[in-house]
Amino acid sequence: MKTLWRVVLGVGLSGICLGAALGVGNDAGGEQVIRVTAQRFTFTPNEIVVKKGRPVVLEFSSLDFVHGFNIPSLKLRADLPPGKITRVRFTPDRAGEHPFVCDNFCGEGHEDMHGRIVVKE
Amino acid sequence: MMQRRDFLRLLGAGGGAVFASGLAGRAMADDGSNKMAGAYDDFYFVQMSDTHWGFKGPANPDAANTLKHAVAAVNALKTQPDFIVFTGDLTHTTDDAQERRRRLAEFRDIVSGLKVKNVRFMPGEHDASLDNGAAYKEMFGETHYAFDHKGVHFIALDNVSDPGARIGEAQLEWLKADLSRQKKDAPIVVLTHRPLFDLAPQWDWATRDGAQAIELLMPYANVTVFYGHIHQEHHHRTEHIAHHSAKSLIFPLPAPGSQAKRAPLPWDPAAPNKGLGFREVGAEVDASRYRITERPVSAG
Numbered sequence: 130m131k132t133l134w135r136v137v138l139g140v141g142l143s144g145i146c147l148g149a150a151l152g153v154g155n156d157a158g159g160e161q162v163i164r165v166t167a168q169r170f171t172f173t174p175n176e177i178v179v180k181k182g183r184p185v186v187l188e189f190s191s192l193d194f195v196h197g198f199n200i201p202s203l204k205l206r207a208d209l210p211p212g213k214i215t216r217v218r219f220t221p222d223r224a225g226e227h228p229f230v231c232d233n234f235c236g237e238g239h240e241d242m243h244g245r246i247v248v249k250e
Numbered sequence: 251m252m253q254r255r256d257f258l259r260l261l262g263a264g265g266g267a268v269f270a271s272g273l274a275g276r277a278m279a280d281d282g283s284n285k286m287a288g289a290y291d292d293f294y295f296v297q298m299s300d301t302h303w304g305f306k307g308p309a310n311p312d313a314a315n316t317l318k319h320a321v322a323a324v325n326a327l328k329t330q331p332d333f334i335v336f337t338g339d340l341t342h343t344t345d346d347a348q349e350r351r352r353r354l355a356e357f358r359d360i361v362s363g364l365k366v367k368n369v370r371f372m373p374g375e376h377d378a379s380l381d382n383g384a385a386y387k388e389m390f391g392e393t394h395y396a397f398d399h400k401g402v403h404f405i406a407l408d409n410v411s412d413p414g415a416r417i418g419e420a421q422l423e424w425l426k427a428d429l430s431r432q433k434k435d436a437p438i439v440v441l442t443h444r445p446l447f448d449l450a451p452q453w454d455w456a457t458r459d460g461a462q463a464i465e466l467l468m469p470y471a472n473v474t475v476f477y478g479h480i481h482q483e484h485h486h487r488t489e490h491i492a493h494h495s496a497k498s499l500i501f502p503l504p505a506p507g508s509q510a511k512r513a514p515l516p517w518d519p520a521a522p523n524k525g526l527g528f529r530e531v532g533a534e535v536d537a538s539r540y541r542i543t544e545r546p547v548s549a550g
């Protein structure tokens with residue numbers, strides 16, 4: 130719950146729909162649920178394409194480390210402890226690209242552990 | 251005064267001097283006499299950073315020699331610095347704890363060749379983040395500390411032993427207590443590895459709770475931060491506090507956020523060691539500011 134609330138706060142700050150972030154019912158065409166695996170030293174997938182205006186749920190499974198997930202341009206971040214699913218929710222309100230990065234130093238290839246979210250119209 | 255003249259000559263030979271305000275307030279003795287002059291001597295120190303001992307790769311095919319050349323170049327300075335500080339990433343990271351210790355020990359052996367024996371160390375995330383600084387501490391001691399030198403208060407902050415790049419509550423409390431003993435106009439130099447401000451968080455060029463450290467420093471009128479991590483010179487202000495990053499001694503990185511990947515800039519065989527170097531930081535009474543001189547790797 131702690132992680133979720135932190136993420137919700139981030140969503141609020143970035144001016145994205147808070148109702149969707151709470152995961153309550155929505156009628157904007159349904160949630161886009163994307164499973165992401167975090168493992169030294171990659172996110173899979175590391176390019177995530179989503180549609181503007183539809184709530185997104187990223188479901189992270191980390192396999193080997195408390196990786197970090199940070200999208201500074203959306204003011205979203207979460208720790209990704211192994212052994213559980215960490216959900217990050219947001220609703221993109223405009224098209225564009227958002228780089229994300231693992232921001233918990235995880236080993237020799239840490240600096241290659243990044244990706245981007247592409248929001249399409 | 252001999253020392254001062256030599257120092258200025260050094261500056262003349264160097265080029266690329268940067269003038270940074272931030273050491274105002276080193277007032278002359280209250281009674282106007284000269285008897286306090288000794289407490290306000292000009293001095294300079296050398297900042298070396300991001301030596302990444304143990305790195306192997308095309309970004310620096312001469313990696314086995316760069317640190318040794320830099321040690322020789324510092325030893326060749328005509329006027330030796332009062333002290334030398336290494337602002338982190340002494341070694342290149344390895345997942346193997348034994349290999350980490352081996353690299354730290356080799357690094358220590360190489361820099362023991364520095365003529366100046368007053369050398370201060372700090373870890374970077376490559377040294378400390380995978381074991382919370384355990385191996386580093388075995389060899390180099392505490393990861394945060396404070397000391398005074400000729401009227402300037404130096405504070406070394408650790409934002410790397412936590413893999414999440416936090417200074418952490420305990421250290422912030424320590425910082426607060428340390429600062430409480432300083433006058434509001436005291437000359438203060440903060441040494442750290444990562445930028446304390448959000449320089450390029452999409453490249454992990456930030457300190458997660460760095461804003462809290464800056465807030466604690468803000469009431470002090472004369473604070474300057476010297477850091478590493480980003481492998482290039484960069485100059486920034488958070489209000490009156492100046493932040494100066496240093497070049498690395500292994501490979502340069504691109505300008506903050508200038509491209510998708512923070513991959514090293516390619517090695518140029520025609521200009522080995524391009525973009526690498528160390529710096530001299532001179533504290534001068536008369537100028538009431540720091541004088542920064544960037545230096546290449548080789549003594550040339």
Ligand SMILES: [Cu+2]
Nearest residue numbers: 196231235242
């Ligand atoms: Cu990671």
